Amino acid sequence: xxxxxFCIALALALCSVVAVEAPAETFKAAAALRVITPDPxxxxxxxxxxxxxxxxxxxxxxxxxxVMERGDTRVALVGIDNLGWPMYWGDKTRALVPxxxxxxILIGATHGHSAPDAYGFPDLQGNxxxxxxxxxxxxxxxADAINEAVDNLRPAALKIAVGEAKGKIAYNYYAPIxxxxxxxxxxxxxxxxxxxxxxxxxxxxxPEVLGPGQGILSPDLCGPLYDRIEEQVGxxxxxxxxxxxxxxxxxxxxxxxxxxxxxxxxxxxxxxLADETLRIIADAPLxxxxxxxxxxxxxxxxxxxxxxxxxxxxxxxxxxxDTLDEIVTQMNVLTVGSAQxxxxxxxxxxxxxxxxxxxxxGDHIFLLGLTNDAFGYIMTKYDFDSFKRYEYITRTSxxxxxxxxxxxxxxxxxxxSPKPDPMPE
Numbered sequence: 001x002x003x004x005x006f007c008i009a010l011a012l013a014l015c016s017v018v019a020v021e022a023p024a025e026t027f028k029a030a031a032a033l034r035v036i037t038p039d040p041x042x043x044x045x046x047x048x049x050x051x052x053x054x055x056x057x058x059x060x061x062x063x064x065x066x067v068m069e070r071g072d073t074r075v076a077l078v079g080i081d082n083l084g085w086p087m088y089w090g091d092k093t094r095a096l097v098p099x100x101x102x103x104x105i106l107i108g109a110t111h112g113h114s115a116p117d118a119y120g121f122p123d124l125q126g127n128x129x130x131x132x133x134x135x136x137x138x139x140x141x142x143a144d145a146i147n148e149a150v151d152n153l154r155p156a157a158l159k160i161a162v163g164e165a166k167g168k169i170a171y172n173y174y175a176p177i178x179x180x181x182x183x184x185x186x187x188x189x190x191x192x193x194x195x196x197x198x199x200x201x202x203x204x205x206x207p208e209v210l211g212p213g214q215g216i217l218s219p220d221l222c223g224p225l226y227d228r229i230e231e232q233v234g235x236x237x238x239x240x241x242x243x244x245x246x247x248x249x250x251x252x253x254x255x256x257x258x259x260x261x262x263x264x265x266x267x268x269x270x271x272x273l274a275d276e277t278l279r280i281i282a283d284a285p286l287x288x289x290x291x292x293x294x295x296x297x298x299x300x301x302x303x304x305x306x307x308x309x310x311x312x313x314x315x316x317x318x319x320x321x322d323t324l325d326e327i328v329t330q331m332n333v334l335t336v337g338s339a340q341x342x343x344x345x346x347x348x349x350x351x352x353x354x355x356x357x358x359x360x361x362g363d364h365i366f367l368l369g370l371t372n373d374a375f376g377y378i379m380t381k382y383d384f385d386s387f388k389r390y391e392y393i394t395r396t397s398x399x400x401x402x403x404x405x406x407x408x409x410x411x412x413x414x415x416x417s418p419k420p421d422p423m424p425e
Contacts, residue, residue, distance in 0.1 A: 025071035029156035029188040031198035031236035032148040046113035046212030059223030067149035070292035084374025096143035103296035108240035108371035113208040122314035155191035163280035173247040196235035204242035224270030243353025290337030304399030329373040333417040341366035345373035362420035
């Protein structure tokens with residue numbers, strides 16, 4: 001007559017064991033990096049045209065990775081010191097990472113102008129000067145860094161903040177005050193001792209203090225930025241630019257009206273941006289169990305620019321294209337804690353950047369420029385070929401409707417994505 005009582009007790013005990021052993025949706029994070037400085041040095045590219053021979057080096061080029069996980073969702077955020085990193089190369093890395101879905105690996109270029117050509121830009125004879133063996137090696141190094149971070153995932157928490165970066169850091173070359181001074185910062189920390197795992201800096205600036213004409217292979221201002229953050233708080237520093245199109249560049253203007261293209265100016269600007277980053281994130285509340293969601297969508301954009309068609313026709317990108325009339329790339333919305341991040345496959349002009357931020361939910365918006373692909377300038381149809389100042393960016397834009405299509409698709413994907421967490425009290 002005691003059997004029912006025994007069965008109930010046994011069932012409760014088994015339930016207790018199952019509850020203990022069930023995998024919890026603990027938020028985890030880890031970071032890794034790889035040096036990708038070519039040896040010997042390779043010519044450097046600042047855009048369309050023949051690369052400039054590199055005669056010296058200042059700092060190392062890097063791949064820098066933050067992997068985050070919660071439950072069944074795992075995402076990699078990757079920053080690479082290069083002008084742009086086409087999906088052609090990104091997909092080679094994705095194929096070497098077995099434990100993260102390819103669409104959840106987001107690869108953003110710093111848009112530095114002192115690194116090897118990753119596009120295979122053609123010269124007047126249609127020849128390219130990119131070193132494809134080097135680029136293949138970088139793909140493998142990037143995958144190794146991601147896989148290392150996956151292996152080292154540990155319980156983590158987040159600090160997230162957005163604030164104005166003050167000081168002489170950036171300006172708009174076309175219209176000096178038409179730029180977004182807000183710096184979006186995400187910092188992953190160890191769940192127990194709160195030591196820093198990684199600090200992501202998302203700020204709109206061209207890292208082109210030196211410029212390709214100096215013949216100096218370099219991460220430009222990003223090198224001192226990384227060094228300063230890591231010296232101050234530890235972990236791995238990562239930089240992915242924001243809406244820097246048209247032309248948000250480093251404020252290296254001198255009193256004489258020239259531009260100081262020196263390593264000392266790289267150090268000044270990089271360290272100032274690092275100090276502002278750490279000031280902005282310092283008092284952010286800890287988010288101990290942040291949600292993590294990643295949505296992806298193909299984005300199709302027509303190619304109307306004769307110049308862009310020429311580049312595509314003579315680059316390795318053409319191998320993956322059925323037609324030169326349009327490109328298909330990937331767009332992501334990553335929601336993590338109180339942050340929402342939108343990837344942008346090119347150089348979005350600041351007015352579009354402001355519009356996107358205004359129409360995305362939450363206070364912590366990250367616009368990840370030149371991420372997954374980097375196809376020139378993204379501007380409104382009203383700006384396209386409308387001003388003499390915009391002649392260059394019009395030529396290097398995919399077409400008149402690029403901005404309109406991108407904005408519509410981006411905000412539709414944002415609306416379909418989970419909302420960010422509310423800020424903790």
